[in-house]
Amino acid sequence: MASDRVTGSTAPSALPVPEPAKPVAGPYLPRGRSAPVAPEALTVELVPARMINEVLYCERLMYLEWVQGEWADNVYTAEGRSVHRRVDGKPKALRPAAGERAAAASNGVSAAAAATGSAAPGSTESASSGAEAAAAADRPYKARAVWLSSEQLGITAKIDLVEVDGTGVVPVEYKRGKCPEGPGGPYLPERAQVAAQVLLLRAHGYDCPHGELYYAAERRRVPVQIDQELVDVTLRAAARARELVEQGELPPPLEDSPKCCGCSLAGICLPDETRSLRAARLYPAPDETVFEVGDDPWGLVGSGPEAGGAPVVRRLYAARDDKIPLYVQEQGAAVRLAGDRLVVTRPAEPAVEARLANTSSVNLYGNVQVTAAALRRLMDDGIPVAFHSSGGWFVGRAVGADPKNVELRLAQYRATIDDAFRLRHARCLVASKILNCRALLRRNHDGDCAVTLGELKQLARKAREAPSLEALLGIEGTAARAYFQAFSGMVKEDRLGSFDFERRNRRPPTDPVNALLSFCYGMLSRACALAIASVGLDPLLGFYHRPHFGRPSLALDLMEEFRPVLADSTVIGAINTGVIQADDFTTGAGAVAMKDPGRRRLILAFERRLDQLVTHPIFDYRVSYRRVLEVQARLVGRLVLGELDSFPEFRVR
Secondary structure, rough: OOOOOOEOOOOOOOOOOOOOOOOOOOOOOHOOOOOOHHHHHHOOOEEHHHHHHHHHOOOOHHHHHOOOOOOOOHHHHHOOOOOHHHHHOEEOOOOOOOOHHHHHHHOOOOOHHHHHOOOOOOOOOOOOHHHHHHHOOOOEEEEEEEEEEEEOOOOOEEEEEEEEOOOOOEEEEEOOOOOOOOOOOHHHHHHHHHHHHHHHHHHHHOOOOOEEEEOOOEEEEEEOOOOOHHHHHHHHHHHHHHHHHHHOOOOOOOOOHHHHHHHOOHHHHHHHHHHHHHHHHHHHOOOOOOOOOOOOOOOOOOOOHHHOOOOOOOOOOOOOOEEEEEEEEOOOEEEEOOOOEEEEEEEOOEEEEEEHEEEEEEEOOOOEEEEEHHHHHHHHHOOOEEEEOOOEEEEEEEEOOOOOOHHHHHHHHHHOOOOHHHHHHHHHHHHHHHHHHHHHHHOOOOOHHHHHHHHHHHHHHHHHHOOOOOHHHHHHHHHHHHHHHHHHOOOOOOOOOOOOOOOOOOOOOOOOOHHHHHHHHHHHHHHHHHHHHHOOEEEEEEOOOOOOOOOOOHHHHHHHHHHHHHHHHHHHHHHHHHOHHHHHHHEOOEEEEEOOOHHHHHHHHHHHHHHHHEEEEOOOEEEEEHHHHHHHHHHHHHOOOOOOOOOOOOOOO
């Protein structure tokens, strides 16, 4: 099999083999990820053995990991990575099979050279030396982290451990946890993964009668017998993986499967949410009626397929939303790396520390230094670093590798030139924003604002029927004027003297309230941009906001319906509770800006708002606003990929 390849970790005693071209779908990246590519480039590529496991477990999971490059950690993946880190700690190469050594000797390479790689073709050694080397090659040994590929099988694999004795070889696949109880033993996906490794070893001339699974939790090895039925299942699974890639369409989520509860990608896959929204096609979108807690405008809660309704949505147990951003704005401060922690040193204050595991982003204001080691580690861990001026203006950000989801980006680019799609999406955003502004006024206005509430309700209805984006912009502007004219009614009377507000202005803000609003809008925009980037979408290319140089148009789209919910409510709360005082501002050249102490308190208030739990208006589970932003961004991704027909609005009740 001239087309087949066998590789392993290099070792001085191993036979040198040509470095193969890495399979497109491997090797696996750090943290267990596979390198994805565009679907058309994967049609003839090799299927990793781990993807055979995944396609038998869940086709949607396989597609998300292999094609779209998605990954998320949970306790199970962390344990598995720890197990494999120990396995790969001391790699050792796999020597060629006996048949390959004989073929090499017939081509002018001695048995000793073929066994040890110590001589070039044509070199001469004594017969006794060759015999000793050949005998040494047949002695039992262990090879670790061995890469094998076969173009004939269409499979590639990284084998954790290969045990070699005088009669044959045995691949050992390491797994966290325990072997399933019952007569069936290991699950089929795990057995198929081992079967793929056995087939690869056989394809390279090794006598491999069976494989084994090692369960780290109980330190137990379980043999896997390779019969024809398992071989057929394995090869069909590899063919199915290639078929799904060639189709270029994300498979539907599992239905009511217990697998979803422990899956680390549940927060990316959104199985219940996607199924519910697809089922909700039968239901009209909620109109501008004011809903109260307990209402179910989408018809999603408390019903199920058996009742003719949408599936019940389970509580979202997904990606962590307890990570918090790190803000450093003291001039002359420095950020450095110390193990798994960030240490912030300040000129006149004690140093503070932040665990990387608990950090979602790092935000630096003005003259703040960050070491190269810290920046590298932040990029490796996927933690973005945002740079701002001392006054709070966003300058740029440093991120790790670009998102791998090419398929999603292409779908987004196609959607941006679809005028009908853009208009449908923009109508939902603007209508939802207007109604959320209305809800904030209804909750917090001290006076009589019935006229404004009625006007906003009518404008929301007009937004849903807008004939063009230009008309929608006009409707949004009219709603904004009505909303901000009533804005001061949400400020307590005893605070109005210091925080008078007549109209919205910016660049620069000319009063304290506008300064607060601008700063909170900036923080919200960056939070939305991070959520969008984590999904794999391009933050610069929106559907409602036209693209401009350096402007995160899609982030501005996403933040529209959250402006009153997160930014405006933070400002109103900070003013009314005394978190922000009149002396927290400075005036110069007709502009008003916040001082550092006031900015720190406002940042803290905004982050607390993001951490606040809220009952999701569609899915009815409790989740933080920080997590809501990511869920909405992922639903945008589902929308552009065609999995959803319409954008699910986030409406406060």
